Amino acid sequence: MTTSHLDATRDSYDTVAEDYAVRVGQLFDQEPISRAMLAAFAEQVSGPVVDVGCGPGHVTAHLASLGLDVAGVDLSPKMVEIARRQYPDLRFSVGSMTALDFPDGELGGLVAWWSIFHLPPEVLPSVFAEFRRTLAPGGRLLIGFHVGDERLSPETAYGHPVTYDAYLLEPGRIAELLGQAGFEVTARLAMEGRKRPQSCLSARAV
Template sequence: MTTHLDATRESYDTVAEDYAVLVEQLFRQDPVGRAMLAAFAEQVRGPVADVGCGPGHVTAHLAALGLDAAGVDLSPKMIDVARRQYPDLRFVVGSMTALDLPDGELGGLVAWWSIFHLPPEELPAVFAEFRRVLVPGGRLLVGFHVGDERLSPERAYGHPVSYDAYLLRPERVVGLLGEAGFEVTARLAMEGRKQPQSCLLAKTV
């Protein structure tokens, strides 16, 4: 039986090369998103994981901001792209649902639009996992698409895909983070896109 993690992994293995070109272009055109990453970087003390790192552009940006950053992604092909493009950085295959890290290992964690494919009922466990690997006072930055729909595209980035994607209400994400042991310290709403987007900066309490 194919799980949603299998479907997501297989889909991103398929689109990895074309996805990398597109998202890196979009990232260069996103000064507001980069400002949130800069605010996160100023507050972090200790190593950082970019969870759902894709082709590694955000990991590389965090490293350029002076952080000890490493990337984790479900898709082996995405990790191959990231390692090829940023050979001096650390990238590993893994799932945010069960991070291969000790408790309290990280000073910060970024999930940059990477909770998009998680069924909402799995978010409490994933946020608890984020909390587990962070030190007291550790920082979390989460970006996500805003709404209350489940999307099931058949094609993306010029290729067939089989994943589902989920739009989330910011107030719901704030509540779930609170239940997992986080306090949200900053919120950013971004309009004028295909779907509105939101970023939440939080710390462990």
């Protein structure tokens, strides 16, 4: 991912952060299947967990409520500010999933919950390799994403102008890339989304 793409994503989410936090938190409360996937993930994890692309921290907080030792990381300083304000007892930091600030093999689990949406497909192999680097053998990965094969370039989101691109992804291709990065996909879930199909993949670091 180029610096300009990271900058566009960061700046756009800084712009929409307050409205995004209200909207997404409400939607999460209406998604029992998503919460069930997170609960299954929590039962399988041993060790610290990171929620990458955590946004305003609602998924991080949910994972903490399931008993996990979890921290959130997000590219947007404004999102991290909101997360810290809403969940002052949890740990949040500014960072990029393209270069995670964790030692090799430190994590027991990693969640990327609809946060690979803005990654160009050509950088997914290096990002998945970064996920694998941070996970201990047997560590668990849970990814949620929008399904398709299309690049989106919206001009507005959540009532504000944005400059990021977004990408719809094919589950089979994501599973293939995870295998190449050193993961075994252990479960797949297809879901109907409000605007487009969605998919969740659960995987184990091998």
